[in-house]
Amino acid sequence: MNAQRWHGHATKSAVVVGCTALALTVTGTPAQAHSARDVARQTLPAGDGWAAYGTGTTGGAAADAEHVHTVTTWAEFRAALETGGTAPKIIKVKGTIDAVSEGCDAFAAPGYDFDAYLAAYAPEVWGLDTDLSAEPADSPEGLRRASAAAQDTAIKVNVPSNTTIIGVGRNAGIKGASLQIKAVDNVIIRNLAFESPVDCFPQWDPTDGSKGNWNSEYDTAVVYGSTHVWLDHNTFTDGSHPDSAAPTHFGMLYQQHDGELDVVRGSNYVTASWNVFTEHDKTILIGNSDSESTAVGDRGKLKVTFHHNLFSKLVERAPRVRFGQVDSYNNHFVADASYSYSFGIGKESQLVAQHNAFTLPAGVSAAKTLKKWSEAPVTADGNYVNGRPVDLIAVHNAEIPAETLRPGAGWTPTLRTRVDPAKAVPGIVTGRAGAGKIC
Numbered sequence: 001m002n003a004q005r006w007h008g009h010a011t012k013s014a015v016v017v018g019c020t021a022l023a024l025t026v027t028g029t030p031a032q033a034h035s036a037r038d039v040a041r042q043t044l045p046a047g048d049g050w051a052a053y054g055t056g057t058t059g060g061a062a063a064d065a066e067h068v069h070t071v072t073t074w075a076e077f078r079a080a081l082e083t084g085g086t087a088p089k090i091i092k093v094k095g096t097i098d099a100v101s102e103g104c105d106a107f108a109a110p111g112y113d114f115d116a117y118l119a120a121y122a123p124e125v126w127g128l129d130t131d132l133s134a135e136p137a138d139s140p141e142g143l144r145r146a147s148a149a150a151q152d153t154a155i156k157v158n159v160p161s162n163t164t165i166i167g168v169g170r171n172a173g174i175k176g177a178s179l180q181i182k183a184v185d186n187v188i189i190r191n192l193a194f195e196s197p198v199d200c201f202p203q204w205d206p207t208d209g210s211k212g213n214w215n216s217e218y219d220t221a222v223v224y225g226s227t228h229v230w231l232d233h234n235t236f237t238d239g240s241h242p243d244s245a246a247p248t249h250f251g252m253l254y255q256q257h258d259g260e261l262d263v264v265r266g267s268n269y270v271t272a273s274w275n276v277f278t279e280h281d282k283t284i285l286i287g288n289s290d291s292e293s294t295a296v297g298d299r300g301k302l303k304v305t306f307h308h309n310l311f312s313k314l315v316e317r318a319p320r321v322r323f324g325q326v327d328s329y330n331n332h333f334v335a336d337a338s339y340s341y342s343f344g345i346g347k348e349s350q351l352v353a354q355h356n357a358f359t360l361p362a363g364v365s366a367a368k369t370l371k372k373w374s375e376a377p378v379t380a381d382g383n384y385v386n387g388r389p390v391d392l393i394a395v396h397n398a399e400i401p402a403e404t405l406r407p408g409a410g411w412t413p414t415l416r417t418r419v420d421p422a423k424a425v426p427g428i429v430t431g432r433a434g435a436g437k438i439c
Helices: 030-037 074-082 114-121 140-155 392-399 422-432
Strands: 009-015 022-027 068-071 089-093 096-098 156-158 163-167 173-175 178-182 185-190 193-195 203-205 213-215 221-224 227-232 235-237 261-264 268-273 276-282 284-286 304-307 310-316 325-329 332-334 343-345 350-354 357-359 370-372 377-381
Touching: 068 074, 074 089, 074 096, 074 156, 114 140, 140 156, 140 203, 332 422, 343 350, 343 377, 357 422, 370 392, 377 392
Parallel strands: 068 089, 089 163, 096 173, 156 178, 163 185, 173 193, 178 221, 185 227, 193 235, 221 261, 227 268, 235 276, 261 284, 268 304, 276 310, 304 325, 310 332, 325 350, 332 357, 343 370, 350 377
Antiparallel strands: 009 022, 203 213
């Protein structure tokens, strides 16, 4: 594991297996010694991915006692986020807190009835040529909109600048919430098991595709127009509400999930390390539209590092990239029968994917690890598939010539700490990634 970089003089050090912290005897100031003992005050190590660029990422490490909170309920968590403005703060989450503990019915507007919604907008009744945007407030769609607005207010929370949110111990988590890291700087989120929010009121769009589609809201975490964000040792999962258990309506999956982590709208300098992303469809989006670069300044931004993450039983977007210089190294990708692709190469992206490991089931080709959405260069070397080195670009181009990829992303990552051999990555990452693995 990578050593935390310390100010002062360490007279003794020993790596603790499975932990990101080091056991140190530190000489120096009392504040430095306090930081060494308190994992909640740890900062991103120097050089550890894009979030280390410039001022680095310290979160709430400098918080005074008044701005350190331990929370056990959703109400306490919301209150802690809203207290103290942008003064450095640490929020310690103890146990699992649930943003939707009263269930979806608690958000339903008076008169909302899902059976009435299905009856009104069935394709054989409504057709597939007109969307529902003009439906009045007292219609089934109008009542759905009102219900969705109530859920939106209840489960979204804004994370302020200079904040650390960290789980206490091995069993801390947040269910059903959407963390909005929006227009802020300097945020750390660590050691939490996130169960993806379930959209209680997805919208039917008859005009989406040739058959219509259900569209849902709520990313588990979204980094929106923000800088210097470190997400470390978290677990992101659909938990008790997997897509495999979802019904179909109008012949289409009743989709109640959006992304697990999105980095969008001119965000910059993000590091995601030692996380687990599992059992999800559209997992991570870097840049949310081909057409938004000029308006929100995506060009030259969206710089994100992924390292030592476990991507397990996912369908796609690990990540899908537009515009950004994204560095993905030492990650382990474990696919199952639902696998579509890992890396999505989108508009003006400059993805570097090196020293990763892929575990693919029989019948799934390494050519599927890359997916071309737009013409953009990509670097993908030093990767292993099922324990053997594979040139992912060469395999992709040979098997999918209609989507030929151009090698050479045009830049070389320098913000890396330890780089492990790709062949060793499955053992290293499986044992150490995810919530409950730091100390």
